Amino acid sequence: MKHLLAGDDGAVAAQDRRRDRATLRLSRPIARSFPSRRPEPLRDLDRRIFEDLSKSFGELLDDELYARGGGHSFIDMAGELLDSLDGPLPPLERLLLAYHIFDSCPLEVAGCYIANRYPGAPEVHSVSGQGVGAGFTALRILQAPSRAAPEKGAVLVIDQTTLPFRDRDLHSDPIIDAAVLLTSGDADAMLELESLTEGIALDPGTALRAHAAQDPDLLIIMGRELCKRLRPLSNGDFGTQFVAGAADQLCTSAWAALADHWDPDRRILVADFDPCAERLFEAWLRPVSCW
Known part of the structure; x- marks a missing residue:
């Protein structure tokens, strides 16, 4: 899975209103929120990974703070959302995960799990590092190849709240675990x-x-x-x-x-x-x- 981090103004054009290209068509998003449940305590390699992450942010691992999280991993939320859809999943060429807080289960590879759920062996990217802008940048990436022809792809925007150290966006005004699926293609009502x-x-x-x-x-x-x-x-x-x-x-x-x-x-x-x-x-x- 490729990981894309937002860069400076040169990496992303500030405005792009040209209409001389094939446009990306989006179907109605599928949104789900997930009731809070107590996360499993951090153990073994997961714990060591989060201890290292906490130190890199100048924080100490806080088990009590972690236990107050929503308790859903990326795979938990993606799996439940995809299971709720009617009919078979459409073939995809590209899949992008967009989020601010990284996965609560660092040993799981959510992108591969989701890609394996879809036909078409989609190429997978991950977009983070810019807060609420992640979903917008993911759409920009999905749109980029469509200058010649629209691409069949999806963006999964994710909020997960289980973290063992403080994050300003997460803990200043509490948020819930949630996911939204944006899908492109040629369906009606787009x-x-x-x-x-x-x-x-x-x-x-x-x-x-x-x-x-x-x-x-x-x-x-x-x-x-x-x-x-x-x-x-x-x-x-x-x-x-x-x-x-x-x-x-x-x-x-x-x-x-x-x-x-x-x-x-x-x-x-x-x-x-x-x-x-x-x-x-x-x-x-x-x-x-x-x-």
């Missing part, structure tokens, strides 16, 4: 990925209001971190064009809200905000019939 944009945004609220004013029918779905950033600035609700993602989800917040508010006949903007880098991530979706 939206096209019009463009992906990202860049420094010191005032994301103004940018979003401008989008809404330019297109009164646009639906804007905001992830948790973006909602947190706008809360002290917005003095309440932005209006009926705006939808807030779940406050107890991180990377999955905006994408789960997209599943709840899916409309193949409406242009949709999915957005979230990385408070560390002050970057606004935007995924623009349009009805297939628009172009």
Whole structure:
């Protein structure tokens, strides 16, 4: 499994709105959340791995903190989500895992497990290192080969909460274990990925209001971190064009809200905000019939 870490501005174009390419079509996301259960205590090699990880972050391994986690590994969540789908899984060419907190079971290879569930022997990548931006970058990677022809692929966005040392995003405002599956292909009731944009945004609220004013029918779905950033600035609700993602989800917040508010006949903007880098991530979706 290949691991991709977000780099500097040169590694990811800030804006890409060109339409002279085959576009990626997405079906309605499948979202699942998982009730908390007590994790098994860390033992043997798993424990030694987490002890080394804790030291690398300047922390001591905290068994009590680990025991308060959600208790679901990547394979646990992926397996339950895939088992809930109707019919056989479609063949894939590429599969991407997108997350902030790494797997609670470091000896398991979740990418290989999920790839083996799908026909087509998909190539597997892992995207992390940028908080809520992981899902957006995963879509950018999935979109890249589609300049010539759309690729059949999937992105699995994952929030897992079992960690034996403190993480600001996880422990400042608690989140739940959750997963969202985004799948591309040629099925009915799809939206096209019009463009992906990202860049420094010191005032994301103004940018979003401008989008809404330019297109009164646009639906804007905001992830948790973006909602947190706008809360002290917005003095309440932005209006009926705006939808807030779940406050107890991180990377999955905006994408789960997209599943709840899916409309193949409406242009949709999915957005979230990385408070560390002050970057606004935007995924623009349009009805297939628009172009």
